[in-house]
Amino acid sequence: MPSRRRTALALGSAVAAIALLAAPISATAEPSPYTTGADGAGDPYFPLAGNGGTDVLHYDLDLDYTPAPPDPAPIEGHLDGVATIDLVPTQNLSRFNLDLRGLTATVVTVSGKPATFTQTDNELAITPTKKLKAGKKTQVVVTYGGTTTRPTDIEGALYGWVTTRDGAMVVNEPEGSGTWFPVNDHPTDKATYSFEITVPEGLVAVANGLPSDPATTVDGKSTWYWDAPDPMAAYLATASVGDYVVDEYVAENGTPIFDAVDPARLGAPSEDLALTSDMLVFFESLYGPYPFNSYGAIVDDDSVGYALETQTRSFFSRTASEGTVAHELAHQWMGNHVSPHRWADIWLNEGWATYSTWMWTEHRGGDTAQVSFADYLTIPADDPEWDLAIADPGPLGLFANPVYDRGAATLHALRVKIGDEEFFELAQTWVERFGGGTASTADFIALSEEVSGQDLEAFFDAWIYTPEKPVSW
Incomplete structure (x- = not known):
């Protein structure tokens, strides 16, 4: 509230004072500091993926799933869930969103009190009884459920909670997690997870991390318990179900x-x-x-x-x-521990993973990474392989071949340019500095220049920003 003029009270006029006190405040009051969280995380490739105004710390997912019946019945299952979500508002919130589609929320509580909510194709908009203050941890519980099918991504590929006859294939990249639980579905909001997954007896439910308790079976249903204590992007979560054979051991x-x-x-x-x-x-x-x-x-x-x-x-x-x-x-390491800050940065995921395979092949006595690089460069300059700027492949180009192979070639060319010592120092520093979070192409370029001491603008312009075959760098 703006301060009142002390001179008005000093006049000794009761009328003046009363008039001042009775003046309407709507014209001069500050606007409410509580606002609505954005319905997306700001990624231009997927505007409704993720949400603004919240930082999720932990998802506890209690799922009860029945797979599709035998052929020739439709491939449709049924999933009931209770998601208990610990989050911290990053701004004062009057309302906030979670991503949820294909399933219907029936009850929502915030800080233990019933909340009102609306649901559209991708968004669950929640209005808490009491507005949320920035920085104050709260718990959101969403009860939801419905029929599961076989959803597809922007390119038409199966993703999310994919119903099968004997279970479910659960794979979410890039933004399919909202098909099976309410979520802030963008890599920039990593969280820890715990799972309690109930399925028909005889099936195995497999999630991230390690079993937190032995599976239990009651009245023809088995419940599997999993704990994933490491920060994880939502697209990397799973709760796959099948008649799996399990093998457990300890690696070297x-x-x-x-x-x-x-x-x-x-x-x-x-x-x-x-x-x-x-x-x-x-x-x-x-x-x-x-x-x-x-x-x-x-x-x-x-x-x-x-x-x-x-x-x-x-x-x-x-x-x-x-x-x-x-x-x-x-x-x-490359994509999970260090995740893309925006989906345009996916070449860092796929380029590193593909290059890692080149190096593993060399380690096993196969073609060297240099041979794989040279083979890639035999692709003619007029081939469509070179038409994609891999640092901005577009939402329909996330899984295009150049993102993988040109990404790997970029890394090998960088290794040759700055030398082995600096290259592997760069790799380990990348993981150490950005592990547990996200990083962008700009971050990678900056770190490459920091470690190597070289100006690499022309190099990266040729390899990842220019849609043509590099000829000099």
Whole structure:
């Protein structure tokens, strides 16, 4: 409130004083400091992905799932969930959003009190009974559920909670987490997770991290408990369900391994997965200590050609070849521990993972990274491979081949330019400095110049910003 003029009271006029005190305050009062959180995190590729005004600390997901019935019934399951979300407002909030689609919220509480809410295709807008003050931790509980199907991403590929006859394939990149729980679905808001997943007896529910308690079975239903205490981007969360065969062991570097493999895929994929222990040791020599509490794989038989670096538990559909196993494991450092600040930065994920596979192949006695680089440069300059500026591939170009292979070639060219010592110092410093959070292409360029002492503007302009084949750098 603006201060009243002391001179008015000094006049001794009761009328004047009363008139002053009775003056309407609406014209002079400060506007309310409480505002509505944005319905997106500000990523131009996916404007409604994530939300503004909140920092989620932890998701506790209590899920009860029934898979699709046998053929020829529709491939539809049913999921009921209770999401308990610990968050801190980053601004004074009168309302805030979470991402949720395809499932219906039925009850929402904020700080233990019923909240009003509305739901559109992608957004669950929540108005708490009492406005939220910035910096004051609160708990949001959302009860929700509905029919699950087989959602697809912007390119038409299966993602999110993908219903199957024997369970669910749960893979979210880039913004599919909202198909199975209310979430701030952008990498810039990492959180820890815990899971309690109830499924029909005989099925296995596999999530991130390690089992927090042994599975229990009551009245024909089994409940699986998982704890993921390391900060994780929502697109890397999973709760896959299937009739998996489980293999648990400890890798050579001391990392607990939990593999869950569809019985139909127990041949060659398991042989390649057996290299995980050696790969962990190799990648630690390049990038530093493995950053999470566990690792492992989910190999499912219900889809074709899909692999994802799900944090601590990479997902493979139908096959887990040696090169793909190496690629997804390397992502645990490059993409999971250090995640993209915006989706335009995805070349840092895929370029590093692909280059890691080149280096693993060399380590195993195959083609050297230099040979792989030289082979890539044999692609003619007029080939469409060179038409994409990988530092800004667009939402439909996130998984285009150049993001992977040109990204890897960029890193090898950088290694040659600045030297091995500086290159691997750059790799480890990248992980140390940005691990647990996100980083951008601009951050990578700045760190490359810091470590090497070189001006690399022309180099990165040629390799990641110019949509043509580099000829000099």
